[in-house]
Amino acid sequence: MDIYDVLLRDFPFLLKGLGVAIVLLAALLLIGFVLGMAICMVQLYGPRTRFVQWPLTLYERVFRGVPIIIMLFIFFYGMSGIFDISAFGAAILAMGLRSAAYQSQIFRSAFQSVPTGQMMAARAMGMSKVKAIRHILFPQAARHAIGPWTNEFSSEIKETSLAYVIGVVELTRQAHYIITSTQGNVLTVFAVVALLYFILNRTGNSLLYSLERKLAVPGFEK
Template identity: 60%
Template sequence: MIVEIIISQMPYLLHGLWVALQLLVCLLALGLVLGLSLALLEVYGHWTLRWLGILFERIFRGIPAIVLLLLFYYGVTDFVEIGSFMAAVLALGLRSAAYQSQIFRGCILSVPPGQMQAARAMGMSKVKAVRDIVLPQALRLSIGPWTNEFSSEMKATSLAYVIGVVELTRQAKYIISSTQGNILIVFAVVAALYFIFNRLGNWGLYKLEKRLAVPGFEQRGDA
């Protein structure tokens, strides 16, 4: 009976998973672009821009994700009409940007400063040196720690159900309501789906990290 229910409801769970993956891609993309920009400002920007970046990072790292979701959904929508999905992208994406900025900042600072000095001595502008020498290495170094951000945000997408996004967790709640029970089994299936896609994502990122490893830097698994 339970197996039949799960099989019959699997298309709804898979649709919820698809919505969660779309949310994940959007918020990580927003976080990557904004986080990288913030990292560059914190390392190379004027002190006023550095402080603005630090303020942004401290605010969005210091507020719980679920509170940000409620603030954006019930607060921003008072001024701008946006749906629950876009509110979740903004809330979780800006939060991710705060965390990603520190990943990129650390990786930028890990590039030996002598490389920048050598580039400048050769006549390269600061912008060109950052773009052509520092950033390519920093981005490759960031893949390892970025896997943690991927996993964290993958799980954070489940919080979007509180503002009405019909992702995997909310679909599970609908199934439990319609079948009047089976809570443990349904959420066990949900947990398995999250676990599988989280591991697949990490596996792909580990492979990418190994392929793009910067010579001379310690790699995952090195003793």
């Protein structure tokens, strides 16, 4: 059977693998966003004691310094000896916690880019620290974070392909199945896979760029 006939026949499986990759991406980015924002808030506005700050710094440096493929092996093969965990669950945890380490620094830089005098002015007007962060600092920091966050989005799309090493049947593993069944045609199959990743990446980045333009305050960023 011609390779193009095989691709046409098996293309739904590639789309299924792409769907798994998208779900994995959404889950890990959500974990990274929530946990990363929490880490950022504690690092910037939480207690300055070493018992609070040092564990967060250690967490952030460890998860940023260890290759993601090693984290996948630790979370799947290591944790499976303690309790039952699926390959998909291990991938979400490993990648989500790693994304949180990166996103915490993205948000930290975004909040630090807002002049400190704005917090002082808000507190002088009688606002609590929480209200000042919510109504004054966060809207500005969010606009500053979108640009760097697009890089995190693109990086995590590509890293979802590594989940296949612990058995997650996402796009890359589906491609391997097709190559194995056709005894070759590596270039053609992975060219299609690369195109699917590229389309997903460009679509996501286009939406984020549109959001950045929508939220921009004319003259403010300049």
